[in-house]
Amino acid sequence: MVYSQAKVIAGGLAHIPIVIGIFYFIMTFFNKRAIDYAEANKPKKVEKKVVGKNVTEKKVVESKIEVKKSSSVNTEIKTEAPLKVENTNIETNSNIVKKPMKKKHADVPVNIYRPKTPFEGTVTGNYSLLKDGAIGRVNHITFDLKDSDPFLNYVEGQSIGIMPAGVDANGKPHKLRLYSIASTRHGDDFAGNTVSLCVRQLQYEKDGATINGVCSSYLCDIKPGDKVKITGPVGKEMLLPDEEDANIVMLATGTGIAPMRAYLRRMFEATEKEKNNWNFKGKAWLFMGAPKSANLLYEEDLQRYLEKYPENFKYTKAISREQQNTKGGRMYIQDRVLESANEIFNMIEDEKTHIYLCGLKGMEPGIDEAMTKAAEEKGLNWSELRPQLKKAGRWHVETY
Numbered sequence: 001m002v003y004s005q006a007k008v009i010a011g012g013l014a015h016i017p018i019v020i021g022i023f024y025f026i027m028t029f030f031n032k033r034a035i036d037y038a039e040a041n042k043p044k045k046v047e048k049k050v051v052g053k054n055v056t057e058k059k060v061v062e063s064k065i066e067v068k069k070s071s072s073v074n075t076e077i078k079t080e081a082p083l084k085v086e087n088t089n090i091e092t093n094s095n096i097v098k099k100p101m102k103k104k105h106a107d108v109p110v111n112i113y114r115p116k117t118p119f120e121g122t123v124t125g126n127y128s129l130l131k132d133g134a135i136g137r138v139n140h141i142t143f144d145l146k147d148s149d150p151f152l153n154y155v156e157g158q159s160i161g162i163m164p165a166g167v168d169a170n171g172k173p174h175k176l177r178l179y180s181i182a183s184t185r186h187g188d189d190f191a192g193n194t195v196s197l198c199v200r201q202l203q204y205e206k207d208g209a210t211i212n213g214v215c216s217s218y219l220c221d222i223k224p225g226d227k228v229k230i231t232g233p234v235g236k237e238m239l240l241p242d243e244e245d246a247n248i249v250m251l252a253t254g255t256g257i258a259p260m261r262a263y264l265r266r267m268f269e270a271t272e273k274e275k276n277n278w279n280f281k282g283k284a285w286l287f288m289g290a291p292k293s294a295n296l297l298y299e300e301d302l303q304r305y306l307e308k309y310p311e312n313f314k315y316t317k318a319i320s321r322e323q324q325n326t327k328g329g330r331m332y333i334q335d336r337v338l339e340s341a342n343e344i345f346n347m348i349e350d351e352k353t354h355i356y357l358c359g360l361k362g363m364e365p366g367i368d369e370a371m372t373k374a375a376e377e378k379g380l381n382w383s384e385l386r387p388q389l390k391k392a393g394r395w396h397v398e399t400y
């Protein structure tokens, strides 16, 4: 009996290493699973360019991996499920929008200055952009940003807010108005501390009296040395793609040329090119709508780019009160778009092509109509294609 008890105890003790072994094996297995899971979900380090005073500087920023619920919108997914097409005679648009992923542009500056604490910029220049015989008043206005702290930096395609001096009918300070930035991040003098705008004075008749817009009149009247309250920058809708071989189609009416002027300077202005380290190799096509030839904005610069870069730059004008469309009406940019429908859609079929619309809100239906007709000629369905281009970050609209 004594002998058997000792045997049982010894036998029991002999099992302890086996139990520990099994326990260790289970622990190791679950630990590995936990580590693999954590690894797959931890934030990833991504290299991104930093914009601002030092535009070439690079910085490592943290960005979380996003798990998309939808399978159709993801840069890593190369192919798309076939798209629903209403008209079966119209070929699928899926060949055109292969990568339906809009970039987030997390590194683009926004709202450095807000209405409660605007930056007071000093006017350095304010001159008319119009020639003799032009209609209305359109000025190019530049502000010095050098003393802003934090520095008010921006990139091409953004807007700033202007808070006009004075008070409204209720005795309250005027609300800010937005204006598209017409300069590149390096400014017109390439020193990197100014911002320029292209402003049309709003004027209309009411009850026999001429009404002048508050902020646009304030801006057209300001003098060098004046201080102006500036907010922003804002907007990520009109940013240029990073790719040097992108194609950029621009549809502008009037002051809608402001962001386009910045893009074209970035692409073709010699000193700008030296500074920005971005060697544009694609095609840029500007459709410009103006009432008269004397109202064409930045015309000398555009002609210079045409001469120097005939392979990369195309410029089509619609001068509404001097030219007629095929129906005998005023020539608008949508009429020009229709004339070049085939070429435009050949460009759109290339996924490196982006389209930018800026200016009068009223042009949107006309452009849509023209694009619908142009798409039909290519066997495409514009009402389906446009949202896809938008989702892919290739259709950019800023109208007002």
Ligand code: FAD
Pocket (backbone or CB within 6 Å): 159, 177, 178, 179, 180, 181, 198, 199, 200, 201, 202, 204, 205, 206, 212, 213, 214, 215, 216, 217, 255, 256, 258, 398, 399, 400
């Ligand atoms: P306000 O004094 O505010 O008067 C405007 C008001 O007048 C309208 O709201 C309307 O109620 C009334 N009104 C206007 N026209 C008529 C009419 N014909 N009959 C009766 N009532 C009328 N503008 C530029 O010049 N350049 C730009 O680059 C530019 N970029 C912009 C970018 C964005 C994103 C946005 C949203 C707007 C942009 N604008 C631009 C427009 C600008 O913000 C102002 O709206 C414009 O300058 C008019 O402001 P205001 O203070 O002069 O007019």
Ligand code: A2P
Pocket (backbone or CB within 6 Å): 200, 253, 254, 255, 289, 290, 291, 292, 295, 318, 319, 320, 321, 330, 332, 333, 334, 360, 362, 363, 364, 366
């Ligand atoms: P118009 O005024 O002759 O009708 P600006 O801002 O300098 O006035 O220029 C705007 C240009 O856009 C003008 O040529 C103007 O023509 C034109 N325009 C006006 N309405 C539309 C519209 N719905 N679609 C396209 N262009 C338009």
